[in-house]
Structures are given as structure tokens and as C-alpha cells.
Amino acid sequence: MLTVAYGEATLEQSNVYRWYEMFSEGREDVNDEERAGRPSTSTTDENIDKVKKIVLTNLRITVREVAEDLNISIGPCHSILTNDLGMSRVAAKFVPKLLNFDQKRHRINIAQEMLESVRDDPNVLQRVITGDGSWVYGHDMETKAQSSQWKLPHEPRPKKARQVRSNVKALLTVFFDCRCMVHHEFLPQVSTVNKKYYLQAMRNLRGAIRQKRPDLWKNKHWLLHHDNGPAYTSLLVREYLAKNNTVMVPQSPYSPDMAPCDFLLFPKLKRPMKGRRYATIEEIKTASKRRS
DSSP: OHHHHHGGGSOOHHHHHHHHHHHHTTOOOOSOOOOSSSOOSSOOHHHHHHHHHHHHHOTTOOHHHHHHHHTOOHHHHHHIIIIISOOOOOOOOOOSOOOOHHHHHHHHHHHHHHHHHHHHOTTGGGGEEEEEEEEEESBOOOOHHHHOOOOOTTSOOOOOOOOOOOSOEEEEEEEEOSSSEEEEEEOOTTOOSSHHHHHHHHHHHHHHHHHHOHHHHHHTOOEEEEOOSTTTTOHHHHHHHHHTTOEEOOOOTTOGGGOHIIIIIHHHHHGGGTTOBOOSHHHHHHHHHHHO
16 A cells, blocks of 8 residues: 555565664654765755745645655655754644734733833832632643653553543632742632632732731732633722722733743642542642642
8 A cells, every 4th residue: 555655665664664663762863874975966955945945835745745846855855854944843832812913912012011110120020919710620631741651662652541630620719929829719619700709819818918928018019910801800800909909910811821820830730730639629629738
């Protein structure tokens, strides 16, 4: 079947076995080792320019297709792409949402405002208290890196069954600053995440700041940064924050890389818990507190 598809370009069976053995032993480079003799005549400035034009026209084209278009071997074509052009083939990265122009502009404006605030006051970030909520599961799947393991050349690759998150879970709401945790709480079992719940969380946060950050509380120097979900931005919560003269740090929508809880705290908290099993809500809470 391979011969029908690739004709003379098909590897002989012995070469297939040889490459399979090398890949099993950890080799990643698909190019042949350098050998003495005449250099390849395919790597010319003309071919490099042609390869670049072809690839930029169709970024999903394969090395084999480029080589066939230029009537050159796959090895030199791959070398042109990686060595001469410095290109690499990567998969698309998943993001929460593809932002439109206005959302991107809003994101830039917020980032510029934050930079200007730091220029005006280099210590401003020490006054920011940031927070968000996230589900913590009784069982969450291991990451690919966590499940990786060493093996000998003759051993088969380890396997694992597809798993799903457990239904046992608890919502953790947490607030922290540059020093440490300021306040955290778990959503009561009979409650839902709504404006009334978050309003009470704001009251609890203010009490924690008064107790744990008296310097910020006394001078009203603390700044609040949180997500812009419906409960967080409800009129009830906004009126409460305005009544207490709470200064807000804006958060760009769909930008987890600008939210410390998303890119720092929650991944660091959940990573050691992945692959473990917690039978009850109380066990989840205990494990979360231990790693907070």
C-alpha cells in the first residue's frame, strides 16, 4: 500500500525497521547523519527562496509536498525549512476565545494603563489584592508530563485509560497579594455563584484585609482586581464597592494571561492534586488549604 501511494520514495522494509529502532531509543531528528562525500546540490539560494514562497502561501503544506513541487529529496527540503529558514511545525494553541479587533484594542489599553500606573508608582502592585474562583475536583486527570515515565529500549510504551473528572467538587474563591493569601472560602453546598454570594465574599474579604493588612486598610490604599464575570460585575456588587470607595484594577475580558489566579495560583494549586482521589468535599478542602 505504501508503494502504491509513494512509489520510488517508499523506504525499504529494512530501513523502516532501522528508523523505528532509532526513534524508540529517543531519536527525534528525521534527517540522515552527515556523511563524507559531495554536499547536497539541492540546498541552493534559489531552492531556499522557492521553499519559503511555497510555505508562506500554504502554511499547512507538508515537507513531502514541498519536495515534490521542487523535485528535490525530502531530507534536503526538511533541512532548508529547519536550518536555512529556521522554521518549525507547531500545532495551534487553544485560547478561551479568539478576540476581535475591539477586544484586542481594549486589552492593549488596559495593559498600557497598568504600565503607566507602575511608572507613576513602582510600589503600586504591592497594594493590589487579586482574586477569582475555580472548581477543585475530587479527581482530576494527570497532565501528560505528570504521567510520563522512563522505559528501556526493548520495553513497550506505557498505556493509560481515558479518564474524566469526578462529580465530587468544591468551588474555591481566593484572594491574595504579593505577600501571601489574604482570604479564601468555599462555596456552600446549597449555594450557587451569584451576585448575593459574591457580595458576601466581598464583605468577608474586607474583614480579612482589616485583620491581615491593617496598613492597607487604615490608609485605604488597597486595590481590588478580579474577574469580570456576571456575579463580579453585577450592579449589587458594584454599588457595594463604590459605597466603600474600593478602587478597581480593570481586567481585560477573555485574558487569563493577565489574571494572576489563572496563570499562577490555580495551576500551582491544582497540579499536585491531579491524579489523586479525594472522596469527600472535606478532603478536597483540606488538600486545597494545604497547598494554598
